[in-house]
Amino acid sequence: MFKSLVKLPGASITITVDGRAVSCTAGENLAAVLLREGFQPFRTTPVSDAPRMPYCMMGVCFDCLAVVDGMPNRQTCLTVTADGMEVARQIGGPEPSAYLTARGADD
Numbered sequence: 001m002f003k004s005l006v007k008l009p010g011a012s013i014t015i016t017v018d019g020r021a022v023s024c025t026a027g028e029n030l031a032a033v034l035l036r037e038g039f040q041p042f043r044t045t046p047v048s049d050a051p052r053m054p055y056c057m058m059g060v061c062f063d064c065l066a067v068v069d070g071m072p073n074r075q076t077c078l079t080v081t082a083d084g085m086e087v088a089r090q091i092g093g094p095e096p097s098a099y100l101t102a103r104g105a106d107d
Contacts, residue, residue: 003036004032004036007025008025008027008028009025010025010026010027011025011026011083012024012025013025013026013081013082013083013084014083014084015033015081015082015083015084015085015086015087016084016085016086016087017034017037017039017087017088017089018039018087018088018089022037024081025081026080026081026082026083027080027081027082028080028081029057029076029077029079029080029081030066030068030076030077030079030080030081030085030087031054031057031064031076031077031079033081034066034076034087035053035054039089040053041053041089042054042063042064042065042066042076042089042090043063043064043065043066043089043090043091044090044091044092045092046092046093049092052064052065054076054077056077057077058077059075059077059078062075064076064077065090066087066088066089066090067087067088067089067090068085068086068087069085069086069087070086072090073090
């Protein structure tokens, strides 16, 4: 459904999304990569488990949240890709312990 119109300059990198290796260009918009690769829904809501997909692509709607490198509630539309990045679609609300794990218990 989605495809890149132009090849971005830069090195090809690999990120992992839900355990699947995905090739993209360093610095690419993460939400655009996930859309292009067909990942859906991006997340589900904590209360009703309703599926959500990117809506505004500019950081206003919060429908594109995902767990990025262990940190939940990251807006994929405002995140750029980096080699080795690990992404997990966010199902429901994050466990409170996820914040402690991502930041470190001593922070």
